[in-house]
Amino acid sequence: MSAPKRTIVAEHLRQALMSGDYQPGERLPHEEELADRFGVSRGTVRTALRTLQEEGRISILPGRGAEVREYSPIVHLATEVRGGRDSERFDTGYAPNLRAQGYDSVVEEIKVVIEEVRPKVARRLGLPDPSRAEPCAPSSALSPPPASEHRIVVRRCDRFVDGVLWESQTSHMPYGIAGGTELMSPERIGRGIDQVLAELGHEREWSWDVVGARMPTPAEIDAFGLRPGVVLLVQERVTYAGERAVRFTETVMPADRHQLLYADGDAPGELLLLASDVSIFET
Numbered sequence: 001m002s003a004p005k006r007t008i009v010a011e012h013l014r015q016a017l018m019s020g021d022y023q024p025g026e027r028l029p030h031e032e033e034l035a036d037r038f039g040v041s042r043g044t045v046r047t048a049l050r051t052l053q054e055e056g057r058i059s060i061l062p063g064r065g066a067e068v069r070e071y072s073p074i075v076h077l078a079t080e081v082r083g084g085r086d087s088e089r090f091d092t093g094y095a096p097n098l099r100a101q102g103y104d105s106v107v108e109e110i111k112v113v114i115e116e117v118r119p120k121v122a123r124r125l126g127l128p129d130p131s132r133a134e135p136c137a138p139s140s141a142l143s144p145p146p147a148s149e150h151r152i153v154v155r156r157c158d159r160f161v162d163g164v165l166w167e168s169q170t171s172h173m174p175y176g177i178a179g180g181t182e183l184m185s186p187e188r189i190g191r192g193i194d195q196v197l198a199e200l201g202h203e204r205e206w207s208w209d210v211v212g213a214r215m216p217t218p219a220e221i222d223a224f225g226l227r228p229g230v231v232l233l234v235q236e237r238v239t240y241a242g243e244r245a246v247r248f249t250e251t252v253m254p255a256d257r258h259q260l261l262y263a264d265g266d267a268p269g270e271l272l273l274l275a276s277d278v279s280i281f282e283t
Contacts, residue, residue, distance in 0.1 A: 005040045009048035012038070017057050017068060020283035024070035028058065031065075056229025056256065069227075071256050071281040074101055077272045078209065078235070078260040090159075090188060097272065098161055108159045112186045114175065117152045121172045124238050124248040125152070153178035155193070165224050167258070169251040177202055177246055193247065194239065202241040210236045213255060220252075230256045 003011075013034075016022060028034070034045045049066050052058045058066045074097065095106040117130050130150055155171045171193060173183060182189065182196055189196055194204045213231045216224070220232065233255045239247040261275050268274070 005038075006044045006047040006051070009034070009038050009040060009045060010051045013048065013052060014055075014057065017052070018283060022068045024068050024281075026068050027064070028066045028068070054228050056227070059227065069229075071279065072101075073255075073257055073259045073279055073281070074098060075259045075261050075272065075275050075278060077263075078211075079262050094159065098166075101276070103161050105162050106159070108157055108188070110186045110188060111156045112184055113154050113156075114151055114179075114184075115154050117150055117172075121152060121248055124236070125172065125174060125245045127152075127174065149174075149176065151175040151179075153184055155183065167251060167253045168223075169249060172248045172250075173197075173246060197239075197241070197246055202244070202246045204239050204246075205241055207237055207239040211260060224254050226254055227256070230254055233258055233260070235260065 013028070022028060028049075029037070031042045031045045031049075035042045038045070049058065049060060053060050053066070057069055059069050060066050076097070077093075090108050098106045117125070117127055119130060122128065122130055128149055153173045153175055155173075157169045157171075158165060159167045159169070177197070177200065178184060181200060183193065198204065212234055214234060216226055216230070216232050220226070224232075233253045235249075235251040235253070237247075237249045237251075238245050239249070259278070259280060261272065261278075263271055
């Protein structure tokens with residue numbers, strides 16, 4: 001059985017986009033021209049173009065036709081490099097990196113709450129299964145919890161670039177470690193969370209990362225201002241002091257704006273600068 005005409009048209013155009021026949025920002029031929037080229041109706045072409053838009057390959061602009069989607073993702077250093085800037089620190093790493101790429105306004109908002117640990121977070125931090133815990137009365141946002149082994153301190157940091165939500169990072173720490181400390185203040189910690197944990201006797205010795213992609217929820221599409229076809233990158237990191245997990249961090253990022261740079265060996269401190277023009281969207 002032959003494929004539907006709309007599928008064939010979409011595949012021809014997809015291959016042309018992937019081979020670089022049309023450059024980012026370039027307009028595709030009008031529907032009528034494409035219909036004549038492929039011997040199909042304009043409605044078939046329109047359906048094929050919508051498929052490519054849903055894949056994030058083109059944008060369909062009312063009254064202007066279709067043009068190739070242009071991507072300019074920012075490279076973020078995801079591993080420590082000797083002599084390099086700590087990209088997690090807003091003032092000395094994250095914000096300067098984005099401003100160097102031409103963005104003017106880079107701000108962050110921090111919120112801190114105490115929550116009952118969710119099953120996923122409990123698994124990451126090696127805490128008791130909350131489903132087996134005795135129910136307890138809810139506490140106010142920052143009041144001492146009645147059972148600290150089932151509660152965590154949650155620091156959420158939303159970073160906005162030119163007024164658009166760019167990245168959302170949430171750190172979960174056991175209340176027995178972070179409760180009643182500087183980590184409960186909704187203020188930026190210039191020296192970094194890991195340094196504060198070290199000062200509290202929980203120095204970071206090792207960590208692991210998992211990076212994956214998932215489809216956004218309708219709320220996330222609105223919050224991040226996502227265009228059709230854009231998925232979210234999710235980076236999970238668990239940090240350990242010895243054998244104890246002391247911090248679980250989940251960072252959510254639109255995949256069209258972010259690239260994570262990992263390095264091995266004796267990488268130079270200027271690695272982020274060297275890789276600043278790398279884009280996985282290059283053809």
